[in-house]
Amino acid sequence: MNMPVKKPMIRALKGSVEMSPPIWLMRQAGRYLPEYREIRQKQGSFLDLVYSPELAAEITLQPIRRFGMDGAILFADILVIPDALGQEVKFVEGEGPVLNPIRSGEDLKRLNREKFQPTLAPIGDTLKLVRAGLDREGFDRTSLIGFSGSPWTLACYMVEGKASRDFIHIKSWAYRDPESFGDLIDILTQAVIDYCLDQIAAGAEIIKLFDSWCGVLDHAQFIRWVVHPTRRIVEAIHEVAPDIPVIGFPRGCGRMALDYAQNTTINALALDAQTAPKWAANVFQNLLPVQGNLDPVCLLNGGMAMQNAVEDILVHLSRGPFVFNLGHGVIKETPPAHVEELVRMVRAWS
Ligand code: CP3
Secondary structure (H helix, E strand, C coil), X not given: CCCCCCCHHHHHHCCCCCCCCCXXXXXXXXXXXXXXXXXXXXXXCHHHHHCCHHHHHHHHHHHHHHHCCCEEECCCCCCHHHHHCCCCEEEEXXXXXXXXXXXXXXXXXXXXXXXXXXXXXXXXHHHHHHHHHHHHCCCCCCEEEEEEECHHHHHHHHHHCCCCCCCHHHHHHHHHCHXXXXXXXXXXXXXXXXXXXXXHHCCCCEEEEECCCHHHCCHHHHHHHHHHHHHHHHHHHHHHCCCCCEEEXXXXXXXXXXXXXXXXXXXXXXXXXXXXXXXXXHHCCCCCCEEEEECHHHHHHCHHHHHHHHHXXXXXXXXCCEEEEECCCCCCCCCHHHHHHHHHHHHHCC
C-alpha cells in the first residue's frame, strides 16, 4: 500500500498543487545568518566545515529553526567532487574557489578515485545527523535535499581554475578536442551518480543538480555537455531510487531550458530570476513542476518591490505544481527579517 506523502515539498515535486506553495531558499544557510558566522569563524577553512558532520548538520538546521522552511538543503558545496577526485580546491577569502586547472587529456591523469569515498563519507554522516535532527526537533513537514554540481559546471571550475568571465579555456577544449573533454565529462558524470546515490542512501529525500554555468554554451554544445550527461545522471538515480525527485537548475540558459526540461527526465525545473513567471507557467508547468524564482537582490532590498515581485510569481505559478524559491542564492548582506517577511507572504497565499 502506498503511504500518503506528508511533506508538502515532495508532494509538489510529484505534481500536486498545494494551497500555499512550499518554500525554501538556495543558500538559506550561510553568511547572512549571525548563527552561521559564529560557527564559521571558529573553523579555519570552509571545506573543513563542510567535512565536519556535527557542524555541517547544525548549519543545515539553522534556517529551519528560524524560518520553518519546507526544505533543508545539505550544507556542503559543489566543489567537494573535484576535491574528492584529487584536484585540490581552496576557498580564498574575497576571491572564491581556486583550483590548479586541468586543461588537457594529459592533465586528466591527475584525477583518481582512490580517496573519493573516504573524502565524501563525512557528508553522508551530515545527512544522517540532519535527518535525526529534523525528527528530534519535530520538523516533520521539512524535506531533506541533497545536491551536486552538474558535470559541465564542475568542469568549468576544474578547467578555468576559478570563477570565469568568458570560459575560454573550457569551451576551447570542448571545441578543439571533444574526445578528451568528453572523458572529463564522463568521469564527472559517474562521480555525480555515485555521490548522489550515497546521499540518498544516507537519507536525502530530494536531489538537486546545480548547473550554474550551462548558459555559456551554444545550443549543440548545450545538448552534448549538459542535456545528455544530466539525463544519464537522472536515469541512473531513478534506476536505484525511482521515488526520489530530482530538481534540475540549468541557470542562465534562456529558452534552452525547454530542451533541458523535455530531454533530461528530471522531475522538476528550477527557474532563474531572468525567467518570466507567466511564460514559465505556459511553457513548463504542463510538462513538470517548477521552482523559483525571486531575484535575490529583490529579497536583499525587501519592501514594496519585493511584495510586487512575490505576488507576480505566486499569481502565475501557484496554480500549477510549484515550489517557491529564489532564482539564485541568498546574498550575504540580506537582512534575515526580509527572509522572515518573504516566508510569511508565501504562507499567507492561497
Ligand atoms: O544553503 C545552501 O544552499 C546549501 C549549501 C551550498 C553552498 N554552495 C554553500 C557555500 C550550496 C547548494 C552551494 C552550491 C554552489 N557552490 C554552487 C551552485 C549554486 C550557485 O551559486 O550557482 C556553486 C557555483 C558553488 C561554488 C562556490 N562555493 C562559490 C563560487 C563560492 C564562493 C562565492 C561565495 O558565495 O562565497 C562558494 C563558497 C560557499 N558555498 C559559501 C557557502 C555558504 C561561502 C563560504 C564561506 O562561508 O566562507
